[in-house]
Amino acid sequence: MPMIHDFVEDWIEMRSKLQRQLKLLESGKMGEETYVIGSKAEATAIRLKKWIDELNDLLKEYGPADRT
Numbered sequence: 001m002p003m004i005h006d007f008v009e010d011w012i013e014m015r016s017k018l019q020r021q022l023k024l025l026e027s028g029k030m031g032e033e034t035y036v037i038g039s040k041a042e043a044t045a046i047r048l049k050k051w052i053d054e055l056n057d058l059l060k061e062y063g064p065a066d067r068t
Contacts, residue, residue, distance in 0.1 A: 004065050007058075015055040022048040 025045055 004062055008062055011055050011058050011062075015052055015059070018048050018052050018055070022052070 022045060025041055025048070
């Protein structure tokens with residue numbers, strides 16, 4: 001199933017990018033731009049976690065189909 005395989009690869013890549021963003025946000029090492037996010041950092045982290053969870057759900061559902 002080449003199409004499923006492409007989706008799974010894209011979801012893994014997206015999840016990885018979101019995880020890096022979350023890690024950077026939570027570390028507080030965003031440089032001078034940190035003040036722009038300021039009070040929205042927590043809400044942004046929650047949103048990123050939701051997106052990561054959604055991608056994890058998709059990978060659990062479609063990941064096994066990609067291996068067959």
